[in-house]
Amino acid sequence: MLCQSSEELEAFVKETMACTQHGKVADYIPALGRANPDDLSIAIQYPDGKCVSAGEISKEFSLQSISKVISLAFVLMDRGPSYVFERVGMEPTGDPFNSIAKLESMPAKPLNPMINAGALVVTHMIKGNSVEERFQRLLSFVQELAGDSTIDYCQEVAESEIETAHLNRALCYFLKQHGIIQEDVEQLLDLYTKQCAIEMNCLDLARIGLVFALDGVDPLSGKQIMPVDIARICKTFMVTCGMYNASGEFAIKIGIPAKSGVSGGIMGAVPGRFGIGIFGPSLDERGNSIAGIRLLELLSKKYKLSMF
Structure with missing residues (x-):
């Protein structure tokens, strides 16, 4: 079993802390630009209820693109795979997450749900009569996955993003045109x-990761929250597209389903x-946590986590 004590995990965190100085926080979104680049924390949730953690694990952060895999699972449950994949593809792009380039090929269908264009199409499929109803349905699903009914969204981050969402607007209008x-x-x-x-926080995120790891079952509640096949589809996307245009390198070096x-x-x-x-807000040039990836690399190497 991986790391039996928080002390063991804390040693890994300390070993990777120096990496943070080589990255940069996402300051193109003002609310995210105020993060402390030196923060680094990790939680590992086991099926028996044991959780091992290190760093400032209580610190909260917004999901950002991690929400893409959760909304995909939710929409697959809502609409079914046939409906979803008629409108968004299944192929990695090799392009940055916010690229518009490949939409210009016909048909103008996003290549996968993990790039912004595909994620916007997936969010578009969430059922409901208003933004509030649709969001509350998704939020309830997130709360169930994490086993935490207090989870909510940060209004400041949402407002900061919508004010700077010029490229996402362009993607939406292009998709609407087609x-x-x-x-x-x-x-x-x-x-x-x-x-x-x-x-x-990291504890909530680790618990959601556990549900995906166990094919949609939350072992702490005993409930099958999502069907096995939907969990499988989501984990496959996490392997092929989950780490932006560094997904191939991540699969070779670390080899676990992950979403950043x-x-x-x-x-x-x-x-x-x-x-x-x-959680480690100092990012590399591809938008991934620079210390977080190094931390996973060390853990994967020592404990042979790769599924390949």
């Missing part, structure tokens, strides 16, 4: 930015074993 999005763009952006601004966000969060789901939640 009939893939069929709602008001500002309404969709309101929902999407709230989704990305959902906040939690530009707030510095990383959710890991080691199949059949445990969930991992990491």
Whole structure:
């Protein structure tokens, strides 16, 4: 079993702390730009209820792109795979997460749900009669996955994102022109930015990672929260597209299903074993937590976590 004590995990955190100085916080979103680049924390949640952690684990951060894999699971449950994948593809892009380039090929269908264009299409599919109803349905699902009914979104982060969402607006209008999005763009952006601004700590994130790792079962409640096949689809996307355009390198060096966000969060789901939640807001040039990836690399090497 991985790390039996917090002291052991704390040693790994200390070993990787120096990496933070080589990265940069996501200051293009003003609310995220105020993060402390030296923060680094990790939690590992086991099926038997044991949780081992290190760093300032109570510190909350917004999910950002980690929310993409959760909204995908939710929409797959809502709509079914056939409906979803008629509108968004299954292929890695190799491009940055906010790229518009490949949408210009016909048909103008986003290549996968982990890039911004694909995530916007997925969020567009969330059922409900208003932004508030749709968001509350998604938030309830997040709360259930984490076993924490207090989870909410940060209004400041959502407002900061919507004010600077020029490229996402462009993606939405392009998709709307081609009939893939069929709602008001500002309404969709309101929902999407709230989704990305959902906040939690490493403990919550590790528990969500555990549910994906165990094929949709929350062992702490005993409930099958999502169908096995939907958990499988999501983990596959996490392997092929979850770490932006560093996903191939991540699969070779670390080899676990994972999803990152530009707030510095990383959710890991080691199949059949445990969930991992990491927060380290200092990012590399691809938008991934620089110390978080190094931390996972050390853990994967020592404990042979790679599924390959």
